[in-house]
Amino acid sequence: MKILKLTIENSNNEKVREIDFKETGTSVIYGKITKPNQIKETSNSIGKSLLLKFVDYIFAANEDPNVVKKEINGWTLIAIVKYENKEFKVKRKLGLSEMEVDGEPKLLKDYKEFFNINRSVYNKQIFVKQKSHIISSRSEPTLEDYLSFFSLLDLSDLAIITGEYYKIQDNLKELKKLESQLISVFGNIKPKEINEKIFLTNQNVQEKEDEIKKLNKKISSLELSEEKLHFIESYSDKSYELKKIKSFYEATKLEVNRLKEFIEESDEIDISHSQINLLYKKAKIDIPEMVKRRFEEVEGFYNTVFLDRKNTHQKKIMELENRKEELETDITIKSAEIDEIAKIISVNKIFQEAIKIYEEKSLEIQQLKYNQGDLARIEKAIKSREAEELKLTNEYVVVKQKYDKYEELIKKFQKFIYSTVKEIYTEQVEAFFSIELKKIHKVNRPFKVELNLTGDGGEGVGEVKKLIVDLMVFKYNSLVELLVHDSSCYSGGIDKRQIASIVKIANNIALKENKQFILSVNDFQVRKDDKELMAILDDRIIELAEDDKLLKFTMKE
Known part of the structure; x- marks a missing residue:
């Protein structure tokens, strides 16, 4: 699946932006510096990352309140995508996960099924922020990370x-x-x-x-008569039964008290949507109608789930109270029976001694x-x-x-990374990539994926390794037809020369493998004396700047 065009419409159905993406090769989102003394302000607030997140939304990313803020809630993304050599027009309403494919409404899960989108796999090729590990956004890869990584590299x-x-x-x-x-x-x-x-x-x-x-x-x-022997045995058995009944009675009392405390605590924290509205009125804050409806929906959910649970607990309390009464009756009866047997036995000292030994x-x-x-x-x-x-x-x-x-296939990956590192670095730097099967262990996970670079002591070496692995997956995977890199992926001390080499390699892979490389980059990250690089970056799909932001305004933090 590829994205060919993206149109951003506001809540009034007015076109804010229309951006064409290259079907093959590199689509550049360029951040132009207009305030040289305020580089971060210029590059971080113009909408480059937001545009990539919108692209991610077209590829069925879950709703993210950090992306869809109040100002753009209800806006629409309209895209032309290509899937299995056929073009489709898709729409997504921001904040509501409402999707359309060629005018047909779809839920997000149905949208994923229609385009065969496995998000755990796409997350390994769409990066709107830096990774923490060469194959994961987490510092320690999870099972899902390994499964997705292996699937992408055809290690099924x-x-x-x-x-x-x-x-x-x-x-x-x-x-x-x-x-x-x-x-x-x-x-x-x-x-x-x-x-x-x-x-x-x-x-x-x-x-x-x-x-x-x-x-x-x-x-x-x-x-001793058979009857008295029976009394001894009966006394022991009934004493043991009484002990069990009393134990169960105490457990029942504890459960009743626990359920009552739960209901009392729940009643104390209960608050309706009308009370919430009243609080906002006292604070002189207007609540949008949509939010009021959400309050009502939440209250409805609360009444359906929480109050059902409360009623269930109240029924349980009634059952337990009835059971307590039954147990109290049993205790009274058993105690009376034991007392009666004790009276019979106590008349004979021998019986008393016998029953004591028997009980012990x-x-x-x-x-x-x-x-x-x-x-x-x-x-x-x-x-x-x-x-x-x-x-x-x-x-x-x-x-x-x-x-x-898979020994030979892994060797192919190793050779690719080795030669790629030679292209990126002018100095003598060597690379060894490994997918290691560790020794058997009851707890430690079986695999470790590593990339070691010898000869690079720069502060950006960690980020370079992550990008190199991205390039390898981009080249060899047959599941995802694009690689998306935010400009933040090229921060962390990476040298401009290394950035230039990585971008050129990614572009060549995209052209050779008929894939899309979508890149956002800042003006200050670019080596402008590199003609091959500038030929790629100058053919940009959009240029954003402080005076020409993606949405034409700055959203509140």
């Missing part, structure tokens, strides 16, 4: 397998976290000691159960069985983690096989 198998590898690493991280949480119950126990702990716990349970059997025989030897042993067994359950969960977590580690090892083998398959 690497892109697919890298996504799977990341997924296994993330699963492994969560399993390790779960394992640590479960193990923490047992203090400082080490994973390798778990099997020993499980064995010893099982043995202890068996021993306690044997002791209970012996106790029953001892009680029988005292010629029962509690010991219960605790051991709790430990058994916890240890079983730990054992399961360890086995899951070990299985995922094995899966990671196997997946790494697949990644290595895919990586080795």
Whole structure:
């Protein structure tokens, strides 16, 4: 997809600018200095970057309030684009994401599907500000950065397998976290000691159960009636049941209190759109009708989502209150039953001693069985983690096989960058570009993309490396037909000679590969004694200056 023409219309449908872009080669947006003593003011407020952001909008960038400010909200971008050798007229209403293709309205997502626009890929060739990393706007590339980068360079198998590898690493991280949480119950126990702990716990349970059997025989030897033995067992069981009911009752009370606090706090911060309007009236500030409607929409969304949640919580409170009453009744009944059994048992001292021993042993067994359950969960977590580690090892083998398959293609990229650096620098500077598959690791990501320049100690070397990688992707990718560079990409201490060389190389790539290179550049960044460079820059599509800004006025910050 290419952009051939862009028209900017204000809210009155008046044409503000009409700009033709070159279908092949370099389209230059030139910033002319009219105030030599105020270079930054002249170059930074005339609309070069804004124009590139408008181009980005045509290529389906998301709405950005930093771009569409109040003064241009509702303005229209009208563009002629070329896609699959056919021209289309597209429109985008600023601030509303309203799109049209040949007069047919489309949502932004439908617009992307129509032109097959993958924004994660386009973000690797449209730069309206400096990057932080040679392949990312972030200092540390994300999975999406690697997937997009590999896809652009036709390393599609690497892109697919890298996504799977990341997924296994993330699963492994969560399993390790779960394992640590479960193990923490047992203090400082080490994973390798778990099997020993499980064995010893099982043995202890068996021993306690044997002791209970012996106790029953001892009680029988005292010629206790079956009925009294039943009382002992019943007393122990009902005591344990009562303990569980009381615990659940307390948890229910806590949940009721939490939900009530949430509703009370929510009511305190509730404010309607009419109250907001009243506040603005007191402040003597007029609110546009569109903003009032937005307040109403937000309030409607609030009523739909938040108040539904509040009603749900209130229903839950009623359910929990009913449950509390049921639990209170259960507690009363169980307590009465236990008291009654206790009266029966208390008449015989032997029963009292027997039930005390029985309870102690029962509690010991219960605790051991709790430990058994916890240890079983730990054992399961360890086995899951070990299985995922094995899966990671196997997946790494697949990644290595895919990586080795692209050895020759990566060498081609290395040679391109090496020769490109020779064109950019007059001094002896050498370059080595690498897509490195690191050693297998449970946490560290598998790939590292680097470009090392030896012989350049200038302050702009970091920015030069980013631009060189952009040129490589521009030349070899078959997914995006343009490269967009803002003038800020050429700041950061880059020498004018290097800027000139990079622009000329990009222009040659665009001509040879039938692509678009859209560049904004400032007058003070240009080496004017370079005839080849000036031939490119003089054939500019638009020249902006302090007295001829893109929108004919200066927007407020």
